[in-house]
Amino acid sequence: MSSQLDQHRSEFPYLKGKAYFNYGGQGTMPRPAIAALHQAHDRFQELGPFSSAANAWIVQEGNLTREAIAKELGTTADTITLTEDVSVGCNIALWGIDWKAGDHILISDCEHQGIVAAVRELQRRFDLEVTLCPLLETLNSGDPCAIVEQFLQPNTKLFVVSHILWNTGQVLPLKQMVEICHARSVQVLVDAAQSVGVLPLNLTELQADFYAFTGHKWWCGAAGVGGLYVRPEARERLSPTFIGWRSVITDATGNPVRFQSDGRKYEIATSAIPLYSALREAIEFHAPFAQERYPMICDRSAYLWQQLNQLSDVKCLKQIAPEAGLISFQLVDGKHSQLVQFLEEKSIFLRVILNPNCIRACVHYFTTENEIDLLMSTIQKFIG
Template identity: 60%
Template sequence: MTTTPTTQRPIAEYRSQVPALQAKAYFNYGGQGPMAQSVLEAIQRSFQQVQQLGPFSGEVNDWINRETDQTRQAIAQELHVDAATITLTENVSIGCNIALWGMDWRIGDHLLLSDCEHPGIIATAQEIARRFGVEVTTCPLMKTLNAGDPVAVLAQHLRPETRMVVLSHILWNTGQVLPLTEMVAACHSYSNSVPIRVLVDAAQSVGVLPLNLTTVKADFYAFTGHKWWCGPEGVGGLYVRPGALASLHPTFIGWRGITTDTKGKPTGWKPDGRRFEIATSANPLLAGLRAAIALHHEWGTTQERYQQIQTLSRQLWQRLSELPGVTCLRTTAPYAGLVSFQLDSKAHRQLVQFLESRQIYLRTIADPDCVRACVHYFTLESELDQLVQAIAEFKPA
């Protein structure tokens, strides 16, 4: 049963605004969400505004300040935090790098990752280990997909030397939704000489889960606007918990993050999340992200959209589970929009190519070797039919 939204905007009306959804069955929201026409127009208007005002002038500068303030506030409202805790970035990776490189690492420190983190995180951790003599280990959360307690597994891998734990709120490969609040609490309550900081890769959770980061209490929460929010690529953010701000130091530094005296000489850092911002960005994209967020609210509340994602992903999981030769990674219905599955033939890349030839878009995952389909709240049941039927017809070479 589908969720009845509090507003009257029909799904068909929403989809009619999105060029990428015309004559296509799209299941790649976890990679990049398609933008609505209203989002594209907001970006175009902003680029025109900049050119008409300057583009380098006092008036443009005032406009940029308003745009950044409004965007910071729009993001903060979605995450239920104060706008001062938000650093505007370009994407998840930059947010994660701010947190990872901003720590005051020492030889012998321990950095703990889950075994389901993105290669970009793993590569960054490896370089930190090389430069600073930090030990990097992994926590086996993949095995808890269908059984086991992620909180207990994490707690078993904490050490007195652990300085940071990196987790994904929703695991990008299996779709598992981690009990993040409890896992953060386990890290913060661990008896240690220095606090264990928790960095969260939120690539697959922002725009999906109803979030209140004030209660979650993660130290750093890195996200982007171009996936489930369906905004433009090039705009993201990092939430820094107020209690963790003093422990994080800027690494890449520019005029946006510093304070100056009357002669323009640097005197220190901005007092809030702005200290991690660097220099000139594509400011017209900010209007696009705000337009994308506002458009989602026209359909329903965050909770209603999440419930619809759950309903549709459950339907897809059920139908895939019934297909001969197909095994879903989860043995029970997923809690979010990522549905990962395997073919007995393991011809995953061939399947993705076959589906794309039919205008059906999803992707392969390397570890575990599988195919991932992403279901949004405005996915149509007819698209689920189209996907399942095409998989049933696929014959590997």
Template identity: 50%
Template sequence: MFDILSHREEFTGLQDKCYFNFGGQGILPRSSLQKIIDSYNYIEKVGPFGVKINSWIYQTIHDTKSAIASEIGVTPDTIALTENVTASCNIPLWGIKWQEGDEILFTDAEHPGVIAIIKEISRRFGVKIVTCPIVATLNEGNPLTVIENHLTAKTKLLVISHILWNTGQVLPLKEIVSLCHNYSSHAIQVLVDGAQSAGSLPLNLLESQVDYYGCTGHKWLCGAGGVGFLYVRQDLISQLPPTFIGWRSLNYSKSDLPFTDDGSRYEVATSAYPLFLALKSSIELHQKWGSIEQRYQKICQLSGYLWSKLREIDGIECLKHSLPESGLVSFYLRNGQDADKVVKILEEKGFYLRTLVSPYCIRACVHYFTLESEIDALVNCLKQI
């Protein structure tokens, strides 16, 4: 690790604002932006289509997957590069062979984009949707017990978020996967929306035995918008057929062009490859400051600091009644003020937060390079409002 102020010089977007929206989109480092510019210049110089640039493309894909794999605890061949976390979740949701009467279990804290996919699958294939109330376990209750109570002999897939995007609760992934894989009647697969976890939480997905884990690169990893990734457990790749198919999905060493036997079978065709290298560059920058364990420890220290300061303000109530376990800190306004109006006022003063619809509250996100002075300034502004 090295001086955080020197480290923050890479994040030029922080110079004129106090940014608390990493759960929506991160700040792109200067070096990552330069990587995009340099890569596009290189493509034009070499020629956008040819033997030399094609070799560069395959190397870029490989290097990007290797960087991602080092961050989430998997091997590069189990990763598919996508556009974002929703695109990642679409792959297993549409690839699974659904039968009428199958059940999908998901929580009441999932993102609308994922919920919409599940509803369309239900409409097309006659799949039953079951919802379990996870939000209520934020301060009391056991999410593992709630999930277990909603599993049935017809449950085919559980869909959960590792960190709930509205409350910041961290679900016990390894225990949940074990529960589903060892269910009394059959093994139940688990798809995880990791939008809030990649880059903020230590992940060892290989050890967790999770089946599918969708992520995005533009939030806590601070990559460019437009790059996400999906992890598929190695032994499931041959069983999960791709829905969208293109030249990157194919094995050219076989005459009949079958699908590849790695994560690239879920990729399609031409992508904005310089954006891949921007994500790789951002990951390397984070790792240069410290390991994911060190970064997570710093995130929790700062979110705990914000949480304790917010609790001192009359008229504010944090959703979580104990120290947060992630960088997300959500809070209610108890004095009747409109949350949307408060967020708008805050942004006019240089503080970037967001409102959530369910539950209706304000969410602040702190990263490992957020400053305590920024948190103090936000708290003072909230007191004035």
């Protein structure tokens, strides 16, 4: 590891004494982001939380954060809505569409349970048709784009899919999927929980209608702030469901007269504003490795994947080297929860995934070979 990366990693104070492989759940925060969070809390109190100065600061923090996110994702600030997390972003899109009885939602069979539950509730309330698109079977062979095209129906209104599947780590050919859907006048909602902070992204070119993400996973920001990209053409048709003072423009008497014309249209009211500066600092912290980040993640993933494949009692779900930072594997004896607990007792952190039943390890660009080697030797001890 280079001295620059050594120094970079040392700025994660809470990685000391542990081997961390749960960035797909929540990243650990770097020191500058933690400091920014504390300073912003102090600043807010100094201004007087409910003062004109504090209000101006809140507006500025929102603007700066949308701009920082937009720059990172290859879009413009007007397309960004600040949210709390991925689920909120997905729900904004799901509930803002003008549904009619008989409309069809196509959703992949690898989506997070929170999004699946929201789609089922939409189905119940609006008498919608919902079909699972079998993408899990394409992990090692097959054409996911062909399957999407096969499962679209004349009444399909929305396709719901992740850019990187949270359970298997498969990176989907999203741009091609979007093109297929748009050719059939179908909008696309993307769960970007595992892609933002990993893949090099240009959302303007990608053209997905809705792209929901969070700052607390691979960006290593504070929990409680994320965002939703809404393509300008899609914003014209997406109504706000949750409405508050941030989403509206008022006249001289305080009467709301219209919605905001940009991403603020879907924002609501009071938020934990100090989280915004912490997220900006976290994003900026990764900037020195912006070009190398994704190749480094893939390199470290391949190293872990190769080590796992040398164990006869372990089976990696993916038969070729990972395309991102998620590596899912199974034990022959199925003792997944026991292994994860055994590892955590030794300050090595992974998680169990229920569908498919497996263990998921996440590696970042600053994950070290020593960490991976420690993980592997501890797994070998557990297996015996």
